Amino acid sequence: MKKISIISIIFAFVSSFALAVEVNIFSARHYDSDIQLYEKFTVSTGIKVNVVSGKDKALQKRIAEEGADCVGDLYITADAGRLGAFQAKGMLQRAGWSKAIKDSVSNNFRSAQWVGIAKRARIMYYSPERVSANDLNGMTYEGLSDPKWKGRVVIRKSNNVYNQSLVASLIKNNGKNATATWAKGVVANMARDSKGNDRAQILAVAAGEADIAVANTYYHALMLSGKKGAEQQAAAKKVMPFFPNQQGRGTHMNISGAGMLKHAPNKANAVKLVEFLLTKEAQEHIVNNTFEYPMIAGVSQNTLVPGADLSFKQDLKTSVKSYGDKQADALEVMLESGWK
């Protein structure tokens, strides 16, 4: 009897591993709506999703420290610069993305190790009272260093990854030296020392502290939605979005994405989850909750998001892979220019 019970315990223990139908996610995206998506995935596939949420750097540190013991399969975060830099540390592996994933996401928005699940653009917001159409005619990111904007520009700090990715894209297109000169010009044009998040930049324009701000598209939609209060909703209406570089390479694009962790124990399930995140149903959920742009075509728009119909010219020439590659250079350029 004793033998039988020991054998059955061992069998139960082993089978729990062999039959583990699950996928483990380390997510730096702190959206409740993401959890609802994972629940939908579990309902439709029977694969359980275990989520570890946390700040980006803390999660990266944990994954690195745990090494081969890390049970995480996917690392989900915002910004290709983060994914690229984490890949460069050797923390991700070739995922073997399925044909469905490759067909959904253009080569520009994925690597062998990670793939975009939603898009965002980093654009400008201006005060229609103080900035004329003529001022903005042919406006580019490069144009932010033009002395005509002296004391009128707000943008967040140099340690912010969205800025690092934007500057990385400028380095990729214009070279490091030209970008270093540009960064000095931008710092000279700042209305104040960099501070606050993207919404704070938009609010600064609405409050008359500056005339033009740089911020991601979904922040404006978030404010317009009223989720950040009536005051911010009213303030968001006082500024207008502007998509730069329309005559050239297009507006700077970035992604939220998922990377396959180096020691992922449930790789096949992880690929299935990414496939699910790229379905029309999941993409609609993302568009309506986080106000990002869908990664696939044919998803209905959320009209609060600037450029929701994606009719503006996106920069598809600069691969988002370069944001990680040039991240260190970008930070260096910004710091040396005195960008706080």
Place this chain on the structure above:
Amino acid sequence: MKHDNKSLVKQVFDYSMKNINAWYISSFFISLLVAIPILTVFASFFEDTSNYFEILKNTFLYEYIFNSFTLLFGVLILTFIIGVGCAYLVSFYDFPGVKFFKWALILSFAVPAYIYAYSLTAFFENYGTLFSILKSLFGDGEYNKSIPKFDGMFGAVLSISFSLFGYVYVLTRASFHYQSHNLIELGQNLGFLKENLYFLLYYHQQGQLL
């Protein structure tokens, strides 16, 4: 005088050996364990830092050092003023709510500095809480420009001071409570007027203490 001919080193050695026991060893290892994070930080000085340190040295390093000292002295002065001021008021004056404030002031410990920082920023930021209050009181207006912003150095000093003055408050109040009254009674016995006592005894005593 048996130990006279022993060398100083030997005496010190003997003294330390006498104190080495299980308590000594266990507390030594516990403190070592507690010190690991701090030692790790110091050890990181010798790690490869790429070229960021060089960049930092050429750009913001001296500003950061200056800011750290400004923060240090700012917090020192403000915690002193708030801590001693509050302790003085609740110890020597009787006003409505004094009992409440006696213990409630200790609660500042419970709020970490970053919570104060977030609250200060959110209250005074563009379209923040103060803006909403002004708008509801006086109707629409361009209030943002006239609202002071507390997200710089001054805000940092305020936040950290609000969070830490409790230490000064608790210690000062305790000393007011246990020492001054004895001295005051002693002074009164010796014939001082109550008003003079504060200056003669209390300030003298607290000055030494603080």
